[in-house]
Amino acid sequence: MLHKDSKTNYTKANSIEALLDVGAQILQQNAISRARLEAEILLGFVLGLQRVELHIFSNNPVESFFVESYFRLLKRRANQEPIEYLIEKVSFYGEELYISYGALIPRPETEILVNKALELIDQKDCKNIVEIGVGSGAISVLLAHLNKSLTKKDSALTLHASDISPEALFIAYVNKVNFKVDNLSLHHSSYLDFNIKMGLKFDLLISNPPYIKNGTLLPKSLAYEPQNALFGGERGDEMLHHIINLAYQNQIPYLLCEMGYDQRESIQTHLKEIPHRALEFYKDLAGLDRGFMVSF
Structure with a gap:
């Protein structure tokens, strides 16, 4: 006040x-x-x-x-209303994205996820990418934009991204247009439901899903952000587990996810029941566990 x-x-x-x-x-x-x-x-x-x-x-x-x-x-x-919402823009990965209420404000630690995705795309020759929970479009839009910039030619990637929020999809669409990304399709859909009829094959699944335990006390500023983009269930890891299952069931070779700093053991335990070739974790700038990559 x-x-x-x-x-x-x-x-x-x-x-x-x-x-x-x-x-x-x-x-x-x-x-x-x-x-x-x-x-x-x-x-x-x-x-x-x-x-x-x-x-x-x-x-x-x-x-x-x-x-x-x-x-x-x-x-x-x-x-404590976030300044990014007030000015409707946010700095992410050296670029300026449009942001508004209805999508989570992209965080610096998610830039690490983008880096990891670019590495996978280059090293494993991933061409068909899907993102669950596109939000503002920060990940998918920037991947398409950066890949095109790095290769100095028209991007060979094909990207699809889903979200259950019409508001988030609109924000992602604005960023898609602003960055002239024409190889990204947006879907109003839960998880991979949009692909039941399409039957597309993907090389890489990326997600930064809600992973905070329901009822966790958060800073006042987070009250302005969409709560369904923050809270992941009674334990917090439910959506992460479901996304792992979907990657395996849909025979997607690589899965890259952001997670909570205290969810490493949960991911390891869940994957004991699912055949996979490799599981790697990565840390954020504070040295905390922040994400994982699974090879199936």
Whole structure:
């Protein structure tokens, strides 16, 4: 919430520099760690200016309409609403993706999943890729985009991705269009249900499914994100187990999944009952278990 003294500052602030000072103060008072940076991001978004332009034109006055819009955003951010939703964009793998309510905000650790997928695609010559739970499209869209950039030619990949959320599929579609990805098909479907009639064969199944145990207390900011993209069941690992089963049943040679830091033993135990050639785990930047790759 905004502190009571912010209204006084608000009425006095009418230049870019003054607005940034007040915004940084408000955010800092509400425990936003990058207060000045986020004040700049929000004001830049409202004014349609880059951060460097805010400094170049720091003494310029700002019209009251934009001031009001800026302070509305500050109030929402002070209440821990994710800044990515406020400005409708997120940085992921060095690119800028569209994001909005209805899809989980892509995290830096998921960039590791993209790296692992690119390695598999290159080393195992995977051509037909499917993703369960496409969300914002960060994984599938970036895989298509990066593969094309790295090979310096038209991508030979064919990608399919499913999600049960129409809102998420719309966000993924916007990113697909923005990145000019024409080899990705999006499906409103649970898991691989869309493929029952199509009968497609896949080389690689990728997923970053919900894997948090139901009832787990989460930071306030996560309350703004789709809960069905976070919670994976009474144990948290139910969807991971089902995806493993689907990969095996559909004879998909490779499975790559993100998981919770404490789910390594669960995955190992489940795979004891399923024939497979290899199981490898990978860690995130904090050194915690974050994902696994299965070869069938």
